[in-house]
Amino acid sequence: MSFTTLDQGAEVTAAPPGARRRSAFPLLAPSVSVLLLWMIVPLAMTLWFSFQRYNLLNPEVSGFAGLENYEFLVTDPDFWASLTNTLILVGSVLVITVGFGTLLAVLFDQPFPGQGVARVLAISPFFVMPTVSALVWKNLMMHPIYGVLGSLARAVGMEPVDWFAEYPLLAVIVIVAWQWLPFALLILLTAVQSLDHEQKEAARMDGAGPVAQFVFITLPHLGRAISVVVMIETIFLLTVFAEIFVTTSGGPGNATTNLAFLIYARALLQFDVGGGSAGGVVAILLANVVAFFLVRSIARRLEV
């Protein structure tokens, strides 16, 4: 008896699963199709081109290339240099932004006169677009003749440094770090401010000095926020392009060529769409490998 009633009830309230899916499809379709156009199509095309002979300067030569594009890529010393540059760039900027970001966050958490203005100033570099900030750094800060750093060096009787010729990668790292430091500061400052007041007082009662409080209380509390900063920054830093394009164009030689710039150079300077696509696929793989490790280590953190 209970069976029949149950069945009847089910028929009245819920349609069979198949029908339900079919009826929901029109509603899902817009987002699914946008997703398809946005992600799957470019990905598929990149993959497709990476296996094609496709050079805009030589349209006669076409057809399936097999792994030739990849072979050409990995045997190219520029590729390995760009891979190294990418990792150095990402790593250094992360260290600088997280390190200084944490210190600045703790400093900005202390009450001092003009705190509000100082905070706005510290965060403002994030609002400057990358092209502009790179130009400002290139022409107003690091230029050996007109630059502020150059005149400072001359003021103390030192030879000005031609940053983009002598330390090109370092110069790019400085610019990118300057741009991303406010982001790290912003996230870490809110995290520092969310630290329970009584916890710090308990630590004080327990005999922890300022340094011990920072190491044992503040830093562990910031762990989660630091993970978030590292994850988000990594995603964006793997694709740094404008700063390099505006300042060094990947040079001198390949000293500041990262993967993103290499792909650009392949596809749009050398017109080798196939080779550029192969580089793109490698970049996707790299991003996924990094993401895999990051998410694994950070997901564990986020649970705490």
Add this chain to the structure above:
Amino acid sequence: MATLQLRNLRKSYLAHEVIKGVDLEVADREFVVFVGPSGCGKSTLLRMIAGLEEITSGDLLIDGQRVNEVGPADRGLAMVFQSYALYPHMTVRDNMGFALRMAGVPKPERARKVAEAARILQLEPYLDRRPKELSGGQRQRVAIGRAIVRNPRIFLFDEPLSNLDAALRGQMRIELARLHEDLQATMIYVTHDQVEAMTLADKIVVLQAGRVEQVGSPLELYHHPANLFVAGFIGSPRMNLLEARVLGADGAGVMLEAAGARLTVPAGGASRPGAAVTLGIRPEALRPDPAGAFAGEVRLVERLGGLTLLHVTLVGGEAVVVQIEGSDPTPAHAPVRLGVEGAACHVFDAEGQALPALGRHPLAA
């Protein structure tokens, strides 16, 4: 072994004075409770003792030594915070051992002391858990354990039970009383809950607006409140306060007229006839009595089972609460007469100060 003295202790934030000169003596092994309404400065006073707030003026002495300028960690005190303030990323063991670690105590000794504190507080099964894996009562015990491990001269508690539910609060209250007996330590405890204050304290300090209103044993405060504020604050339901007029005074006490009734209260002090005073009667001192002095009507009856509260409006329009046994059959809206012993009444002058009672209550000697 620890005593504490506060001498004219003051605290100001800019021009705003929040602690207005507190004098207090805390004897060794005494359990002192600071009680008062929110914003009365009781937590600030505790934090000044702890060293977390600077002392604007006055002297703070621990064991006879002035410690105004000594840092919080070096005063030899331990504090249990309202939010427990456990370190969330550390295990219970590390939480309890943190102060010792900071003090550079070697690991084996640290482990021994933590184990000892965990034994006292029955925390042994939880030593490797983190605070978020514990219940509220367990976290509370860890916070106390963190204090015990330091073997402090004085324990400070800042509303430690206010985050617990009622049943757990009652249980923790008993545990705290037991702990005080076991440890034989001096304890200072801040609360706004008068039940905690009455049950735990050897000595209660009633604070209002940065001033000490009265210091004394719980029953002394209950039976001999020094002023209207303490009379109204201690005791639940609150003491009934009636406007009264002095008729005269003799060796037996003060004769009063209040709400159409005349009675003699055994209290001294200079009170001239005709002076306006306030008559205070605790709800349990009033009882229905056909020959009673006050006449009125029962407006509302609250039956709590063991107790019954009668809300009575007297002839003059003043409302009083009467606390009687649960078996009393008086119905609502019944006319009633209320009687009271003169000795159970309190008289307060126009400034709100109590007239000194001629006899002391036997339990509040």
